[in-house]
Amino acid sequence: MNALNKKPLALATALMAASLALPAAAQETQKSMQTQQAGASIRVGHNVVDAVDDVRENVADLIGSLRHSGVSMGVANWQQSDSQLDKMEQKLNQQMEHRLDEKAERTDDDWSTWITGDDYKVSVTQQVNELASNLDEVAKMLGGAKSQKMQEIDSADVANQVDDLQETVEDLVQALERMDGMSVNKPNLQKAQQRLDVMEKELDRQTEMAEEEWRPYAMGDQFTPGVQKNITELAQILRSLFQQS
Incomplete structure (x- = not known):
C-alpha cells in the first residue's frame, strides 16, 4: 500500500x-x-560604421589622386584648389578617421547602448552628409575644367578611384538596407541602388574599352567632365540616403 x-x-x-x-x-x-x-544588431551596426569608414577612405584616396592630376585635368586656380583639397584630405585622414575608429572600438555593452539611441543615427547621418559635402566641393572645382595633356596613367588612377568609390557607396547602401531602427527611407535606398547600378554599367564600359578607344578618352578634354559627373552623382546619392521625402 x-x-x-x-x-x-x-x-x-x-x-x-x-x-x-x-x-x-x-x-x-x-x-x-x-x-x-x-x-x-551589433554586427549589422558595425557593418554600417565600417562601410562609412570605407567611403571616407575612398573619398580621401580620390582627393589624393586629383591633387596629383589636378593641373593636367584643367582645374582653374590650381594653387588655391590644391590647398583646399589638402585640408579636406587631412581632415578625412585624421579627424574623421579618429571619430570612426573611436566608434568601432567600443565594447559590446557600449555598442548595444549606442546603437539603440538617437546618437547612432545622428553620427552616421552627419558623417555621410559630410562626405557628400566633400564630394560636392570636389565636383565644384572640376566644373568647367577640361583635361590638358592628361597622362594616361593619371587618368587610369582617377578612373579607378571613382570606380572604387562607387563600390564602397554601394556597400554602404546595402549595409543600411540590413539595418533596423535607423528610420532610413527605404524607397530612397532603392533609388540609390538603381542609380549606382546605372553608374556601375557606365564605369564597366570604360573599363572594357579597347586601348584605341580608351586612350583618346583618357587623354582628351571629355575625361574631366565625365569624372565630375560621376562625383556629383555619388554626392547626391550619399545625401539622399537619410532624406525623408
Missing part, C-alpha cells in the same frame, strides 16, 4: 518540478534570443 501511495506522490513531485522548470527554461530561451538579437 505504501509503495502504491509513493508512485502518485513521486509523479506529483515530478510534475511540480517540471512546471517550475518551464518558466526558467523560457527565461533562458528568451535571454538567449535577446543575446542573439543584440549580437546581430
Whole structure:
C-alpha cells in the first residue's frame, strides 16, 4: 500500500518540478534570443560604421589622386584648389578617421547602448552628409575644367578611384538596407541602388574599352567632365540616403 501511495506522490513531485522548470527554461530561451538579437544588431551596426569608414577612405584616396592630376585635368586656380583639397584630405585622414575608429572600438555593452539611441543615427547621418559635402566641393572645382595633356596613367588612377568609390557607396547602401531602427527611407535606398547600378554599367564600359578607344578618352578634354559627373552623382546619392521625402 505504501509503495502504491509513493508512485502518485513521486509523479506529483515530478510534475511540480517540471512546471517550475518551464518558466526558467523560457527565461533562458528568451535571454538567449535577446543575446542573439543584440549580437546581430551589433554586427549589422558595425557593418554600417565600417562601410562609412570605407567611403571616407575612398573619398580621401580620390582627393589624393586629383591633387596629383589636378593641373593636367584643367582645374582653374590650381594653387588655391590644391590647398583646399589638402585640408579636406587631412581632415578625412585624421579627424574623421579618429571619430570612426573611436566608434568601432567600443565594447559590446557600449555598442548595444549606442546603437539603440538617437546618437547612432545622428553620427552616421552627419558623417555621410559630410562626405557628400566633400564630394560636392570636389565636383565644384572640376566644373568647367577640361583635361590638358592628361597622362594616361593619371587618368587610369582617377578612373579607378571613382570606380572604387562607387563600390564602397554601394556597400554602404546595402549595409543600411540590413539595418533596423535607423528610420532610413527605404524607397530612397532603392533609388540609390538603381542609380549606382546605372553608374556601375557606365564605369564597366570604360573599363572594357579597347586601348584605341580608351586612350583618346583618357587623354582628351571629355575625361574631366565625365569624372565630375560621376562625383556629383555619388554626392547626391550619399545625401539622399537619410532624406525623408
